[in-house]
Amino acid sequence: MNPEWIWGLIGGLLIGLGAAVYLLGNGRIMGASGILGALVDGSGKSEAKERLAFIAGVIVLPLLLKPLIAPQAETHLTSDLAVVVIAGLLVGVGTRIANGCTSGHGVCGISRFSLRGMVATVFYILAGGITLVLFRHVWGLI
Template sequence: MTDFTPLTSFAGGILIGVAAVALMAVHGRIAGINGILSGVLTARFDRDWAWRAAFLGGMVASPLVIVALTDRLPEIEIPSSPALLVVGGFLTGIGTTYGSGCTSGHGVCGMSRLSARSIAATVTFMATTAVTVFVTRHIFGA
């Protein structure tokens, strides 16, 4: 069971939207984390690499802001084994490679630009998620 957190969820959504718009306005780039990460791992140490590293660094450092504001981190409970998390991460990586992007690139940025490819990808992500949750919770009982 997950907690209902409308205010923090709304604030998080606003921050994601602002980050996506700012990246597009400043650099003319889509805020797709898959593409940003692959660019850091494969790019030369140039200006393009620097904004990518800064974007990822901000994502990694953001919990420090939460600690500074609230004096604690939110409790996170993951009801899966480490092995399932590794398998899920691996499958997600394969999917984002074949899908030419991830939920941030397609779901946030692509859909806001009314990209047919991104709409199709996001519908596929969401349908697959619904089926996966149903199967794991109601058929396998995990």
């Protein structure tokens, strides 16, 4: 039996726990794009330390835990750096257009029964599926 689904389950539980702690701790939604966006555009100066701590935790904690928890885990990410950069930029543009990201709309929005979060989640999942079909199966780029 392939144990990869267990890692996905554990990751999902940790993301949900993080969202709940963030909401209970400061009364705000854990929307990663909003947290990072407010640092970039300067609108989050009053909470800059909190925002930087969150971003640092999102980046550093998995790097620290990987050798302990999943040293053999692999990623199926493309080795083409241009595809990774373009995909990242498109995700960033999409989060600004949707006024939120997967953590804000998908995790926090759906768990709060937010219609806006549910609609946004349906559309970004649909857009991701179409993008995958086009880039992998039609154009063969990834």
